[in-house]
Each structure stands twice: as C-alpha cells, then as structure tokens.
Amino acid sequence: DAGITQSPRYKITETGRQVTLMCHQTWSHSYMFWYRQDLGHGLRLIYYSAAADITDKGEVPDGYVVSRSKTENFPLTLESATRSQTSVYFCASRDALGTQYFGPGTRLLVL
Amino acid sequence: QQQVKQSPQSLIVQKGGIPIINCAYENTAFDYFPWYQQFPGKGPALLIAIRPDVSEKKEGRFTISFNKSAKQFSLHIMDSQPGDSATYFCAAIRDSGGSNYKLTFGKGTLLTVNP
Numbered sequence: 001d002a003g004i005t006q007s008p009r010y011k012i013t014e015t016g017r018q019v020t021l022m023c024h025q026t027w028s029h030s031y032m033f034w035y036r037q038d039l040g041h042g043l044r045l046i047y048y049s050a051a052a053d054i055t056d057k058g059e060v061p062d063g064y065v066v067s068r069s070k071t072e073n074f075p076l077t078l079e080s081a082t083r084s085q086t087s088v089y090f091c092a093s094r095d096a097l098g099t100q101y102f103g104p105g106t107r108l109l110v111l
Numbered sequence: 112q113q114q115v116k117q118s119p120q121s122l123i124v125q126k127g128g129i130p131i132i133n134c135a136y137e138n139t140a141f142d143y144f145p146w147y148q149q150f151p152g153k154g155p156a157l158l159i160a161i162r163p164d165v166s167e168k169k170e171g172r173f174t175i176s177f178n179k180s181a182k183q184f185s186l187h188i189m190d191s192q193p194g195d196s197a198t199y200f201c202a203a204i205r206d207s208g209g210s211n212y213k214l215t216f217g218k219g220t221l222l223t224v225n226p
Contacts, residue, residue, distance in 0.1 A: 042216045042217060043200065048213060058213065098204075101156075104152075104154050105152075105153070
C-alpha cells in the first residue's frame with residue numbers, strides 16, 4: 001500500500017513496560033516526524049528525522065527514543081511507559097513541496 | 112511558549128453558514144501557513160496553505176485570509192456543509208530553511224455544522 005502506515009493502531013500497556021510504535025512510508029521522503037495529540041494541547045512534536053541515521057528532539061521528547069536505520073521506517077519507543085504518555089500518536093513525512101502527510105495514528109493507553 | 116494561537120476552541124454553525132477560525136503567530140520568520148483538517152479517527156490532512164506574499168487564497172469553498180502586519184491569518188468556509196464537521200488546525204513554519212521543516216500547530220478548532 002502506498003502512503004504512510006502506522007502499527008499498531010491501538011495499544012494497551014502497563015506502566016513501566018517498553019512499547020514501540022511503528023511508522024512506514026513508501027514515498028522515500030527524507031523528513032519524518034512523530035507527534036502526539038492530546039485534548040487541549042493540539043499536536044506536539046516529539047522527534048523528527050531529516051534522513052536515515054539523523055534524528056533530533058522536538059518539543060516533548062522526554063521518555064521517548066527514536067531510530068531511523070532505513071529511510072522508510074521511523075519507529076518510536078517508549079522506554080518505560082507512564083500514564084502521562086496515554087495519547088494518540090501520529091507519524092508524518094514531508095514531501096519536496098513542503099506538505100506533511102500524516103499516518104492514521106496509534107491510540108495508546110497506559111494503565 | 113505557544114507560538115501559534117488559535118481561536119475559537121469550538122464552533123457550531125448551521126448548514127450554509129460561514130465559520131471563521133482565527134490564528135495569530137509571533138515568529139516573524141514563519142513563511143508558510145498551512146491549515147489541516149482532521150476527521151475523527153483519522154490523521155490530519157492538508158487542506159489549504161498560504162505564503163505571506165499574498166493576502167488571500169481560495170480553494171473551492173475554503174479561503175485563507177492573511178494579514179502580515181497583524182501577524183494573523185484565518186480560515187473561512189463558505190456554504191458550510193455537515194461533511195465539513197471536523198477539527199481544524201492552523202500551523203506555521205519557517206519553510207525557507209533553518210527550521211528542519213518543523214510545523215508549529217495551533218491547538219485546534221472543533222467545527223460542527225448542523226444540518
């Protein structure tokens with residue numbers, strides 16, 4: 001399937017567990033982004049990547065780790081999940097004209 | 112520090128009405144202002160965007176008005192339809208470089224268009 005996909009779409013985990021959210025894009029876009037969406041906060045940037053093996057922090061990076069070994073994949077890992085990380089997570093990629101394309105999101109519940 | 116302020120938080124209009132969503136920004140280095148539309152359970156999708164060299168841009172029923180001196184921009188939806196019910200986000204970016212293409216989003220406006 002062309003486009004940007006995320007998995008899983010829904011995840012329930014417990015406090016302290018490690019969780020990895022996957023993101024895959026088929027366009028070979030250089031730039032990729034992870035956002036979290038919470039009521040009252042809108043979309044906040046967690047991490048972004050300019051290319052394979054180049055990543056940097058966004059606005060709210062604490063508690064998250066990213067990697068980008070391949071251009072098409074940009075996984076986000078919660079090393080030790082906390083209740084405050086309950087959120088909807090969106091992955092996005094940017095095309096050469098500047099448009100960011102968002103995935104369908106992953107709804108994460110941390111108990 | 113919130114660099115893009117969006118209002119109102121929610122908006123209810125009747126079918127055919129013209130909802131208006133406003134955004135204000137602080138960083139004068141921003142040079143690209145997109146609007147995203149998000150339906151429940153979906154990711155945001157680009158709706159329309161404007162650069163500060165023009166004061167207005169129309170695409171179908173959607174219009175962006177831009178006031179560079181006031182550092183404000185707004186989205187108007189003409190002849191609104193129930194299918195326009197969604198959350199709308201304004202955003203800003205320094206697209207000319209130096210920002211790594213990081214969008215700064217407003218907090219969103221939940222629009223409901225009643226039949």
